[in-house]
Amino acid sequence: MSHSEELESMWNSWKDTLGSLKDLRIQRTYVTDLSRTVTKELQVFSDASEKAIAAVIYFHTTDSEGRCKLRFVLGKAKVAPISRHTIPRLELCTSVLAVEIAQFVLEHLDTHIDSVKYYTDSNVILSYVCNESRRFYTYVANRVQRIRKFRTQNQWNCVPTDRNPADLATRCLPAAELQDSAWLQGPKHLVMKKEQQCDENEHLLIDPDEDK
Template sequence: MFRQINVHPNDWKFQRILWTDHQSSTSEPAIYDLTTVTYGTKPAPYLARRVLKQLLSDEGHKFPLAIEPFEKGSYVDDITGGADTLSRLNEIASQVKALCLTGCFPVAKWKSSHPSFCKVNSSNLSSNTSHQFDESTCHTSQTSAITKRIILSETASLFDSVGLISPVIVRAKILMQDLWLEKIGWDDPLTPQITHRWKTFRSELIDLASLKIPRWLNLTSDPSHVEIHEFSDASQTTMAAAVYIHPNQQSKVTLVYAKTRVAPLKRLTIPRFELSAALLLAKLISRTAKGSQLDQRTSYFVDRFISHPCWINSDPTRYKEFVKNRVRDIHEISLSAVWKFISIKQNPADCASRGLNPS
């Protein structure tokens, strides 16, 4: 991508390199000026994104269906988008491809959840390999010596970008914090109890292969007045937040995001930890609203009265720094939201704050 973008001749000198050929008879290095955007330079990502933005400004009016993927779905050299029908998706893809070509950016490596899509956009650079996600399996290493380093490495490899399996992943986070509390070295032998906990957790991960979570949000072509319901909870060790979308006049409710965070090593009181969970929850709404671009009504649910009416619905200046700062941030983020109470038994965030095994 970078090499498709020319640098102004006046700036070539800032990308000057010296090249020494050890097999050459001359000792003087050759001088070269790099004339295109160069990977590894500090402004390279900005310049690439700025050029795409300018390309959209100059040529976007000719390709209206490509505007949304460019504006909302581009990340460095990737462009993402979608549609409700295959024909519409193909139209969008064709316009994205045409818009990119006007700037000499040939797109490649098409990927889609629909098996017929790649056939329409087939080329020698496209990937026509079909991936059946329902046939995926969970793989875990069988390292004989389990150490703190191994546990951290394998925990980090549990990729769950939107938190759909947060109740499971949080168990690994809790275990990692227990290792910190015991001040165990990176390669020190672990206690039999911790070793057993980790082996049990790792062996259970295979059960995730049978877990199915629908990712379609069930939104119509006119996704107005969609309700977003958010829940938070905190236990002694973990706080959790979960976001659900509910299209009006439909019975389907879909999990969109979830997030967990372990308690700080310096323990907080439960009310303060609940307040921190409420702030974590409030921050998720900005991510949800930005990602879904919906005209939504939002309801926040917490399951403890102490952080709901006494703090969140009050003037933050009444309290000391810890409470004041978090209540103020909650007010700024969730200005129009309605905070409500929900019992622990009905709170779906409860399982993520306490942890579940995959089964």
């Protein structure tokens, strides 16, 4: 099979899966009982690969009994630039995308948000955002400035790749699997009760200043 025939086969295979999208449903009721809601947060995940950059936001609520709910709000993915940026630079681009779409949601969501939390599986990004003293090259400095314009460094957290739903948008995911995917459903550990989340996250903490 020639290269062009292989590409045609891949295209047709992808096109045939699009029929599954007609059954796609996204729940848009974020909160059913505001009187029982104690905290309302936005949880923002971002990721990058050589093929794409992506960010996704979830509306996370906790009630008076510590029960959590998570709802998909907005996701965005872009094809990676063809100029062959390094992965750290692509991760920086996707972090900028994350804060930009979070700002968009904050401006249009008609309810008070207690906090916004950002997650990345890149230690390089945590180092960029948390380092106040180091001078960066112009490309990095401009993007770090855009990130800090909206967010503070203590809002950024490390998440393992296998718990990062934005990872799904940077690689191939069949349309038939989208409905039940973490991209729309969100990471399962965020719907645990608060005390369970703390236990789960203790071993995930990473010092952003340690050597990369």
